[in-house]
Amino acid sequence: MTPLTFTGAAVDPLWRDLDLTVQPGEFLTVLGPNGVGKSTLLNVALGTRHLSRGTVEVPDRVGYIPQQRMFDPDLPVRVRDLVGLAIGHGVLSGRRPSRFVVNAALDEVGAAGLAERRVGTLSGGQQQRVRQAQALAGDPQVLLCDEPLLSLDLRAQRDTVDLLDRRRRERDTAVVFVTHSINPVLDVTDRVLYLGPDGHVTGTVGEVMTTEVLSDLYGTRVEVATVNGKLVVV
Known part of the structure; x- marks a missing residue:
């Protein structure tokens, strides 16, 4: 490496x-x-x-947790889809990430229960967990x-x-x-x-x-x- x-x-x-x-x-x-x-x-x-x-x-493989900025409350994207998009733009570019990979990333940061929620409805702390899942999902x-x-x-x-x-x-x-x-x-x-x-x-x-x-x-x-x-x- x-x-x-x-x-x-x-x-x-x-x-x-x-x-x-x-x-x-x-x-x-x-x-x-x-x-x-x-x-x-x-x-x-x-x-x-x-x-x-x-x-x-x-x-x-690089993961990135940015400074906290709140998502638009009206953003019509589920947590699961947002984490999947992060994986799709990383090492699995061009491929649809498996449900297992997304679930594992959310579980690692304690956000498994948020998978079906719209990201704009989450609290600041919950949104930061989603960003952590995005950063970790590509096995950085x-x-x-x-x-x-x-x-x-x-x-x-x-x-x-x-x-x-x-x-x-x-x-x-x-x-x-x-x-x-x-x-x-x-x-x-x-x-x-x-x-x-x-x-x-x-x-x-x-x-x-x-x-x-x-x-x-x-x-x-x-x-x-x-x-x-x-x-x-x-």
Whole structure:
């Protein structure tokens, strides 16, 4: 399997000189303030954004969980059909996905009971489960997740993190997880890619989330503290 690999990669003026390989089964958390190009990194891997220079190698099967946007309430599409369409545009392009594959994808995210519902009638949390099913249905080798916890309550956040962690451990699926806060994924993160205004750095949580490293990335004093087991950046 080809791991997700960036070599000398740049998207001007956001970030440059990125050398990064995400190994199978690895959970990489991408952090940084607004405007530094976190979502752009995922778009490059998806092929919807081009590099200014450098190269990117991407596995054959990629799953994508986008930022939460509510479906049109009047959209006349069932959950089952929407997940089937996602599969039809992936590795099974041109073929009608089997009912078994669709059911398995919905079951994996705890959404089997939503199969016949119209997607526009679902709550935000339910719609996010449908997006997870779409991302997982093609048996991805890497999962690209763009702020997948937005608009979810604490229980749904924990369920999502548990799902992604279980998936990468059982299927060796790499996870690239863009977020503003590392705390919900602190216990499952293998490495951090921190994109800052003055550069980027990659390493373990302990190596990256320090006062010295973040101060260098921001070009000003940044304090990092641990409070009740959570990281606080001020």
